[in-house]
Amino acid sequence: MALAHAIMTALIEDDLSGYELSRDFTTSLGFFWNASHQQIYQELRKLSEKGWLNKREVSQSGKPNKIVYGLTAAGRDALSEWVFGTTRTQAAKDELLVKLYNLDVSNVAHITAEISERREGMMQLLYLYETIRRRHYAEPASLPARRKGVYLALAFGINQGEHFLSWCDQALELLSGMESVEK
Amino acid sequence: MALAHAIMTALIEDDLSGYELSRDFTTSLGFFWNASHQQIYQELRKLSEKGWLNKREVSQSGKPNKIVYGLTAAGRDALSEWVFGTTRTQAAKDELLVKLYNLDVSNVAHITAEISERREGMMQLLYLYETIRRRHYAEPASLPARRKGVYLALAFGINQGEHFLSWCDQALELLSGMESVEK
DNA sequence: ACTAACATGTAACCCGTTACATGATTAT
DNA sequence: ATAATCATGTAACGGGTTACATGTTAGT
Numbered sequence: 001m002a003l004a005h006a007i008m009t010a011l012i013e014d015d016l017s018g019y020e021l022s023r024d025f026t027t028s029l030g031f032f033w034n035a036s037h038q039q040i041y042q043e044l045r046k047l048s049e050k051g052w053l054n055k056r057e058v059s060q061s062g063k064p065n066k067i068v069y070g071l072t073a074a075g076r077d078a079l080s081e082w083v084f085g086t087t088r089t090q091a092a093k094d095e096l097l098v099k100l101y102n103l104d105v106s107n108v109a110h111i112t113a114e115i116s117e118r119r120e121g122m123m124q125l126l127y128l129y130e131t132i133r134r135r136h137y138a139e140p141a142s143l144p145a146r147r148k149g150v151y152l153a154l155a156f157g158i159n160q161g162e163h164f165l166s167w168c169d170q171a172l173e174l175l176s177g178m179e180s181v182e183k
Numbered sequence: 184m185a186l187a188h189a190i191m192t193a194l195i196e197d198d199l200s201g202y203e204l205s206r207d208f209t210t211s212l213g214f215f216w217n218a219s220h221q222q223i224y225q226e227l228r229k230l231s232e233k234g235w236l237n238k239r240e241v242s243q244s245g246k247p248n249k250i251v252y253g254l255t256a257a258g259r260d261a262l263s264e265w266v267f268g269t270t271r272t273q274a275a276k277d278e279l280l281v282k283l284y285n286l287d288v289s290n291v292a293h294i295t296a297e298i299s300e301r302r303e304g305m306m307q308l309l310y311l312y313e314t315i316r317r318r319h320y321a322e323p324a325s326l327p328a329r330r331k332g333v334y335l336a337l338a339f340g341i342n343q344g345e346h347f348l349s350w351c352d353q354a355l356e357l358l359s360g361m362e363s364v365e366k
Numbered sequence: 367a368c369t370a371a372c373a374t375g376t377a378a379c380c381c382g383t384t385a386c387a388t389g390a391t392t393a394t
Numbered sequence: 395a396t397a398a399t400c401a402t403g404t405a406a407c408g409g410g411t412t413a414c415a416t417g418t419t420a421g422t
């Protein structure tokens with residue numbers, strides 16, 4: 001029941017097509033709530049049936065036509081109310097942490113490599129986050145209300161990413177002693 | 184396909200019943216991979232059918248009988264191999280971050296309250312983590328291989344929790360100015 | 367011709383959550 | 395009696411992933 005509200009949230013300021021939603025999801029809201037295009041198209045259909053979204057076909061030059069969705073008044077009301085409801089948090093599930101419980105001289109090299117890969121990936125993501133922050137959120141205190149919220153979500157991602165990097169370093173250091181010593 | 188391996192991981196050192204697994208999950212591996220008892224019982228059945236677990240009934244005095252599960256040789260092999268496979272990471276899905284994209288003078292008080300609640304909850308969890316760390320993982324470098332891994336998972340939780348607290352503080356400060364100023 | 371990007375869907379399956387269901391044992 | 399803890403399940407539903415499926419437009 002939450003993807004619906006994530007989609008509506010993405011439509012607060014701009015009307016978007018399913019394709020645009022699934023593309024933008026990977027670079028903004030999708031940092032925190034990812035969804036495949038299949039899910040998005042299905043949810044758009046449900047939301048339209050509920051009367052929370054309206055749709056119109058838009059002709060494009062040089063591209064296939066697209067179907068653009070926008071919030072109805074009922075949709076905006078539902079979204080506003082939803083904010084006051086109970087929040088569900090689904091903890092991250094990361095197999096790497098389960099693998100750590102299986103740490104062993106036989107697999108320490110592999111797990112070390114996986115942590116290094118993760119570190120690399122996170123550095124790239126952080127670079128992207130920082131670029132966005134510098135470009136659009138340099139002075140958070142003077143942003144309008146909604147943008148402050150978006151900034152805080154971005155800050156959350158940056159904060160968490162930095163923590164992850166420092167954890168990787170700590171892990172790699174502890175693991176680096178194991179291969180030679182314990183064999 | 185990952186709950187199966189989380190359960191097998193929990194059985195590496197001790198044989199456990201479904202009840203014990205679902206209880207222990209909430210205080211160790213479950214920090215990183217939670218599961219309801221219903222899921223656990225179903226998974227135990229599947230793993231038994233696959234030949235990765237064996238079971239035996241144990242009579243207890245003063246308590247109902249329990250069915251205790253243990254890893255078979257095939258189960259241990261499957262688990263060892265699994266560590267070398269590709270890791271799936273499911274990013275956390277937190278409705279609170281989506282709600283932040285809806286931040287507004289009308290709901291800033293509510294969102295502020297939710298962040299405060301979360302902060303409180305995280306402080307309690309961190310207290311638990313720290314207690315475990317002090318009691319069992321005071322000197323990580325001198326732990327045996329597997330325990331080092333468990334320590335790193337714990338360190339991950341502590342690290343993440345501490346950064347969550349600092350994010351909450353940052354968020355509460357930014358939000359504190361909004362109610363009076365923007366009304 | 368072929369590739370890449372644009373654009374929209376359906377179907378099957380797996381996993382997780384919620385609700386339902388039962389029963390033993392101990393302590394008050 | 396009754397509540398609390400121990401103990402084990404089934405069934406229905408909903409959401410997410412993977413695989414399948416189709417078609418347009420532009421560039422090489």
